[in-house]
Amino acid sequence: MTYQRANLTSALVTKRTDWNDSLFSITLHSPSTQFQAGQFTKLGLFDENGKIIKRAYSIITHPEQHQATGELEFLIISDPRGQLSPLLHSLQVGEQVLVGTEGTGTMTLEEIPVDSRDLWMISSGTGIGPFICLLNDKKIGLRFNHLVLVHAVRHRKDLTYTNIIQSLEKQYPGKLIYIPVISRETHPNALSGRVPQLLDSGELERTAGISLDREKSFVYLCGNPQMVKDTSNSLKNIGLEKHLRRKPGQFASENYW
Numbered sequence: 001m002t003y004q005r006a007n008l009t010s011a012l013v014t015k016r017t018d019w020n021d022s023l024f025s026i027t028l029h030s031p032s033t034q035f036q037a038g039q040f041t042k043l044g045l046f047d048e049n050g051k052i053i054k055r056a057y058s059i060i061t062h063p064e065q066h067q068a069t070g071e072l073e074f075l076i077i078s079d080p081r082g083q084l085s086p087l088l089h090s091l092q093v094g095e096q097v098l099v100g101t102e103g104t105g106t107m108t109l110e111e112i113p114v115d116s117r118d119l120w121m122i123s124s125g126t127g128i129g130p131f132i133c134l135l136n137d138k139k140i141g142l143r144f145n146h147l148v149l150v151h152a153v154r155h156r157k158d159l160t161y162t163n164i165i166q167s168l169e170k171q172y173p174g175k176l177i178y179i180p181v182i183s184r185e186t187h188p189n190a191l192s193g194r195v196p197q198l199l200d201s202g203e204l205e206r207t208a209g210i211s212l213d214r215e216k217s218f219v220y221l222c223g224n225p226q227m228v229k230d231t232s233n234s235l236k237n238i239g240l241e242k243h244l245r246r247k248p249g250q251f252a253s254e255n256y257w
């Protein structure tokens, strides 16, 4: 069945990866979706009354990769209390889903002020998705001196795309600094605790080996709204300001709920 209405089109699920019981990635064949690296689009399914349930999901695939393959990948967590995510979780290869024909969102490379030299990408949970997409942009390595990718999760099993991150570290030696942060377990290769406290104590900057400052840093925050709010306050405490198009600053964010 094909479907096209309200900026949605039907797409075939071509691949799925299960990271753990509730966290998964799906790849769709959707050659017509137009987007920029860092943006999100809608995914949707019909409910039992024939009504479309749709929600926003960040695109993992870089636009150049999409152009070559027609495929779009999404990283999703199923919330058993939610309406759409459990339905997406039950999708199998060969089934259809509705997908947006356009990307939306301002967490793109173009929005970052031109004088920024170090890009910090601070994510929680599935919020790492748009940063994997941005890191696959060839311009990013030329434009920035340092790329700091922070991924905050509860458990080690929630750390996703580590293979891709390892190959990106080889692509950007000494430039890409990956810092996993785990809140409910200790692990020798990850920081323990929560991002705002690790910023307040200076541990995040010490681990990155570079400082956060107004002259050279730009920070994108993505994921859990509490993490975004508390981390924004920590950034303000060290003198960084929220970025607005009419008044350039040093950090911007995307809340997932």
Ligand SMILES: Cc1cc2nc3c(=O)[nH]c(=O)nc-3n(C[C@H](O)[C@H](O)[C@H](O)COP(=O)(O)OP(=O)(O)OC[C@H]3O[C@@H](n4cnc5c(N)ncnc54)[C@H](O)[C@@H]3O)c2cc1C
Pocket: 040, 055, 056, 057, 058, 059, 074, 075, 076, 077, 078, 079, 081, 082, 083, 084, 085, 086, 125, 126, 127, 129, 254, 255, 256, 257
């Ligand atoms: C701009 C934007 C981009 C987004 N990108 C993604 C993405 O790439 N991957 C993704 O899984 N979700 C993403 N979301 C969240 C997504 O749109 C849905 O809200 C989510 O899948 C829950 O939908 P639902 O219908 O199952 O639950 P709903 O009935 O809408 O219930 C929402 C509840 O689910 C929880 N929740 C929502 N999103 C998450 C999440 N990502 N992690 C943990 N808890 C969550 C919150 O407690 C929230 O109150 C994004 C949201 C926005 C606004």
